[in-house]
Amino acid sequence: MSVTGGGIKVFSGSSHPELAGLIAKRLGQPLGKATVTRNESGESIVRIAESVREHDCYIINTSCVCPTPTGQAASPNTSLMELLIMIHACKTASAKRITAVIPHFFYARQDKKDKSRAPITAKLIANMLENAGCDHVITMDLHASQIQGFFDVPVDNLYAEPAALQYIREMVDVNKAVIVSPDAGGAKRATSLADRLELDFALFHKERKRANEVSRMVLVGNVEGKTAILVDDMADTCGTLELAAQQLVEYGAERVLAIVTHGILSGPALERISKSRLEKLIVTNTLPQSQNRARCSKIEEIDISHVLAETIRRSHYGESVSVLFNQIPYDTAQPYRHEHHLLNDDNAEDSYARTGVSRPASRGMSPSQSRQKFPPSPYTLPDPPAAQNYFADHNPANSPSLADPQHHQQQQQQQQQQQQQQQQQQQQQQLHLNPAMPKPIHSNSAEDTPKAERYNPSPLRQNI
Known part of the structure; x- marks a missing residue:
């Protein structure tokens, strides 16, 4: 299992911040700091407001024409330019790998030359993403799966x-x-x-x-x-x-x-x-x-944010993604679906009362609600603990031993004692098998160049 050095960063464009927030929450990660604005002439201005050097970056933006929660309708062209600029910004900031997460792919219906002089715009989009610096693409239900062949970088086409x-x-x-x-x-x-x-x-x-x-x-x-x-x-x-x-x-x-x-x-x-x-x-x-x-x-x-979040997690850790093509990553029987009519449906209440069946809990977006109300489906995988940070184990700053130096020193001494005991047992076994072998000379001297457990931040460094 390989992990991209430097950790993970999840950024969102302006097209669908609600979905990006859900994905980041399921990953136990805060959204990366980035600002996306437009000047008076309508040009997109993007600034990545934190370091991404040697990080695995995931940028979420979709082909959006629907009104956002604020009531503003974003153009697919605007969303595309935001994505390209964010990819290029991360690339020039020395990101280790950049993945474009595009739930609804741009210009997916223009995938073939169906009329004279008609452009294959989906191929153009693929070229633009690669030239901007994209290393990997995650999307869902492409209009034509052959669009994956337009890319020279890996493409994960997920299914709903x-x-x-x-x-x-x-x-x-x-x-x-x-x-x-x-x-x-x-x-x-x-x-x-x-x-x-x-x-x-x-x-x-x-x-x-x-x-x-x-x-x-x-x-x-x-x-x-x-x-x-x-x-x-x-x-x-x-x-x-x-x-x-x-x-x-x-x-x-x-x-x-x-x-x-x-x-x-x-x-x-x-x-x-x-x-x-x-x-x-x-x-x-x-x-x-x-x-x-x-x-x-x-x-x-x-x-479907849980599917995208699990794909990001697996991609970051170098795990297989193909299992998600046929299975839902978590027990998503009810918690991941919006409920509108059922909560206010009097007929539904009467039906529950007559049959004696317990009423399902709210099917909101929160994964912590109503999970225990429904039996697990044979087509789902176990749900991870709530608010679990999948990346904490690989983040040195989150290590309890580093937070407590005394605890870390005790752990180090115990490990050294265990190693010495194992070495003595091995030497005794070798002497028992070969009595003529000379006894080794033990040395309690410390190493000349001990390994640094943690690098202290430079006093000259300024937090961005």
Whole structure:
């Protein structure tokens, strides 16, 4: 197991500070000190306000078009420039390694030349990240997994499928469910989910007159009398979901839900969701959703910060990340999902009273709440202790022996005594086996150049 020397630093751009804060909290690390501002002409100004020399730096910024909690909508271009400048700033400040954490990748839909003279912008983004000094990329549910081939640096493409599986198992009657792909391109994603749930699946064939506008959809499969679960990687203007939900109801579906990884929800999306036959739209928090949830009661959010945090931890320590492709890192039965309608649902209270089943605790973002209320899922791994700092063991400043010199001296003496006893036992065994061997001359003199236990800070150094 290899650890990058110098420790870890987690920085956040301005696109999604809420997600960055959750990731840092799960890692037991404070967010790194950095300021991101803009001047009068709109240029981004970035300053890393602490030392990153020989550190493993993770910079979190997403392709953001959603309103932030402050109500301001950030442009994907602005978020991209912030990320590039922060990467370059860390690189020129002698960071050991720089990882770009991009939950929703920039320009992921422009991954091929589908028209004459059309640019492959996703390839351009890959080149820009590498030229800025990026050594590693972490992202989630790329629109086309082939985008990983645009990079010459390692790319970890994570999946939201384990979180979607757990949500479906808890919130949907799987005996009456069917997985539906809104288009042929998502058939692989839908079949993978259906196979793991042992469910049937259906798909739509859709025809477009122009971008973001679907003219006709034809269903292949049977959804009559079932709960139809639409699965996709992103929802932008939601025209596809609106039309698909209407078609599914006409084909006989009792309920229609939609689970997407990236809730872009631009333009008329919220209005379409509110008026559609969709019962719920479940999205992850790869993009900020606070304003969207406040404006549309059908939107529910699943937190995936634990997946990104565990990926960062494993990457820092040189551990395998592939286990996260099929499993949720912690017992995320309830604590990582927002709850909106259930807490205020009188029918839900009556249902709990009639059945005698204990009511689930709040499903807020805090991992310390309601964890013991639900049995662990076979698809999850054990949850670490709350507020655990994964990096404390490798930080000399956090060592109790250094904090207490007397305790450290006692430990050193005990170790020396144990080493001397082991040496004497080995020598006695050798003499017993070979009596002719001369006895060694013992020396109690100290080493000429003892190893320094800790470097004292220079009096000339100023804290940044």
